[in-house]
Structure formats: C-alpha cells, structure tokens
Amino acid sequence: MTTRGKVAILRSLQNRGDRVAFIPFVSAGDPNEEYSYQLIVELAQFSDVIEIGIPYSDPLADGPVIQAGSLRALKGGMSFPKALALIARVRAVTDVPIIVFTYVNPVLQFGIEELMKACNEVGADGLIIPDLPYEESAEVRGIADQYGLAFIPLLALTSHDRIKKIASSATGFAYCVSSLGVTGERSAFSDELEQFVLAVKEESPVPVAVGFGVSRPEHIRTLSAYADAVIVGSALVRRCADIDQALLQHDSELAKQIFNDLIAFARTLSLAGTHAV
C-alpha cells in the first residue's frame, strides 16, 4: 500500500529535486463538480501537494477571489460530504498528497474525530484550519496525529515570539503567510519576508511554504531562493471564475479553452522555481 498522510507530504516536498515545490489551492466544486475534478487531476500531474478548500459560507481569511470560488461551489450544491467524496474520486486516480483546507465551525459541526476519520478514509493527507489559533489547537493536532494526518500551522509576519512554538509543532509543512490581511494576488512582498521565512525554517522540523499573493513566475523565482514550497490560490481561482462565465453563456468551447490555459499557466508556475544548473 502507498504511504499516506504526513509522511507522504514530507516525501513529496523533499523529493522535489532542484526546484521549489508547487502547491496549488482550489475550492472543491469550483466552478462545478466535473470541472473541479478534472482540474485537480490535471494539476496533480505537476504539483507536489494540492490544497483543496471545502466551500464555506463564512470564510474569514479568504479574499474576494477565493470567496467567490467558494460561493460558486456552494451554488452548485457542493457540501462537506460531497467535497470528501470528490477527494475520494481524485485519490482513486492519483497519488498526489492532498491537504483539506477548512474552517473551525465546519470542523466542529462535523465532529473533530469523525472528520479526521473521514479524511483518512478518503485518502486526504493533512489539514489546514486557518482560524484555529495555535493555543487552542492541541486537541485537533492530537487527533490528526492519531490518524497520521499532517496538521499544517499558519505563521504570520506578526507571529514574532510565537514562531518557535508554532513552527516546531508543524507536521507535513509549515505555512508562512507572506502578507497581512486576506488572500489575493499581489505585485510585491514585504522586505521582511525573507528574514521571517528563514526564522521559521530555523524552528520548523518540516519544509516551509510561502503563500498569500504568490501569482507570477517571477514571484516564485524570487521565493525559490529561500522557501521550500510556494502556494498559489487566487491566481488560479480567478481563472475558474472565467470558466464559470463561459459556461453561463453556454460557450463550452471557450470554457474548455480557459481550462487548458489555466493548466498551462499552473504548469509554468510549477516550473518557475527551478534552479539553474
């Protein structure tokens, strides 16, 4: 049987060769269930890990682009159980490590243990819960660990003296949030980012990823000098909105074209952090 869970994530991120690892974020069911399935399966061919958002109506930390993606999925009838079923379908055809991205409320509604069990059963490998503060995460981390799942903590430029304890608790990888505020494409990053990421790397037993605003090949080239992985959400999800528009206009050819362009763009990003040899 193939290794799953935190070990699978770690292996994938460590076996990336001379390249910064690429982690795309998409919402389950965006722009609809079939496109979402195809998108994840295509991304899996050149991604090191995939982060799959569970659509949620009150996503505090999501910027407008990710929120809209979540809404498209909800409108199409996506739910937590359906998202898990979608992950199971994806798992049947690919080995790529999968992170479930969700918020505290849906986790509590589902039941912490039930959720971990379900994640494990569908072949997910880890979890990110952005609104669960480290200080309140012991129970969830403990149960995730029982099921072999990675618990990926978020660290912000404002984490300061909490960096040590948060980073040292990371399994799978540690997620450095590049900027304050919500998710969304950005043109440039804080001057403090490199030092911050290096400080997290000092304390983290696992690879360190940078996300929030990463949207262009040149960002990834720059980040590849000091990060182990990059996470790209809004730049991809924005293109899902275009697919949705084309579908609303019954232009399935255009939708397909935008889908192909999205995959090509993601592939370019995945290769942008290759170090020259």
Ligand SMILES: O=P(O)(O)OC[C@@H](O)[C@@H](O)c1c[nH]c2ccccc12
């Ligand atoms: O969209 P961006 O700026 O590329 O950022 C990644 C991001 O989408 C994904 O990791 C994410 C989606 N929603 C979040 C909420 C909090 C932290 C992270 C996230």
